[in-house]
Amino acid sequence: MATVDEQQERASRQEHDHAARVRLMFAGIAGRYDLLNHLLSGNTDKRWRRRLANQLRPALVPGTCALDVACGTGDLALALAEAGDARVVGVDFCRPMLEIARRKSSTIAFSIPFIEGDALLLPFADSSFEVVTIAFGLRNLADVRGGLRELSRVLKPGGRIAILEFSRPVVPGFRALFQFYFTRVLPRIGGIVSGSRGAYEYLPDSVSRFPDQKRLVEMMRETGLAEVEYQNLTGGIAALHFGRLPLLQS
Ligand SMILES: C[S@@+](CC[C@H](N)C(=O)[O-])C[C@H]1O[C@@H](n2cnc3c(N)ncnc32)[C@H](O)[C@@H]1O
Incomplete structure (x- = not known):
């Protein structure tokens, strides 16, 4: 039987391998990522990110900082910068995705630092941000609980967290139809346009898990978050979860 040390070592090796596979996969599709997002969702993905940003607007006041984790090509970070007056930072561990984010930010009025870093080991001190967001990123982490703990660690007491992620359609007939599209049609189109069918088979697979x-x-x-609530988006294809880190008890 494996000792506790051996089990921990195996778990950390598996996490490391998972992260390496995910990083490589996004590096391979970075150039087509935005196009495919908008094509495969009929631009609905833009609406979802805008909705998240607009609902956080009251927290994005001057003097505050917002962190978008697993920022990818930067669309949510840009939506946050547009929605309010907070200083916005993006972090992701895939360099080709970050390069696209940096290019976008250089062509608009907002200057957003896009930093290379791991969502499971964020390069920020505890309690650094009033707002932390993650869109379509949490599902990709090797350790979802560890990710939630890390996002909470960098949040200031009283700060808000928002998670946008694919979820479960709530209406049975619609769910079946969407499942057909998601598991049969989307991987084909995604494969043809991006040249990586594997990445678009991984998508429905990771959502199902x-x-x-x-x-x-x-x-x-x-994880210790309070005021947790969610909204279904487009019949539950995606969901928007909000929470708040409680104020410190005196
Ligand atoms: C599906 S994309 C989402 C990108 C962006 N948030 C959006 O809304 O389009 C997932 C992103 O998560 C990033 N990612 C996955 N695991 C990560 C980790 N452990 N640390 C940092 N970034 C990670 C990938 O590099 C990729 O850019």
Whole structure:
């Protein structure tokens, strides 16, 4: 039987291998990532990110800092910068995705630092941000709980967290139709346009393994977050979860 040390070593090796595979996969599709997002969702992805940013607007006041984790090509970070007056920072561990984000930010009025870093080991001190967001990133982490803990660690007491992620469609007939599109049609189109069918087979596969709306609420509460609530987007294809780090008890 494996000792506790051996089990921990195996778990950390698996996490490391998972992260390396995910990073390589996004590096391979970075150039086509935005195009495919908009094409495969009929531009709905833009609306979802804008909705997240608009709902956080009251927290994005001058003097505050917002961190977008797993920022990819930067669309949510840019939406946050547009929605309010907070200083926005993006972090991701895939350099080709970050390069696209930096190029976008250089062509607009907002200057957003896009930093290379791992969501499971963020390069920021505890309690650094009033707002922390992650869109379509949590599902990709080797350790979802560890990710929630790390996002909470860098959040200031009283700060808000928002998670945008694919979820479970709530209407049965629509769910079946969407499943057909998501598992049969999308990987084909994604494969043809990006040249990596594997990445677009990984998408529905990773969504099927990700906690549904209610389970994610529980996990957020277990992490110590309060005021946790969610909204279904487009019938539950995606969901927007919000939470708040409680103020320190005196
Ligand atoms: C599906 S993309 C989402 C990008 C962006 N947030 C958006 O809304 O389009 C997932 C991103 O998560 C990043 N990612 C996955 N695991 C990560 C980790 N452990 N640390 C940092 N970034 C990670 C990938 O590099 C990729 O850019």
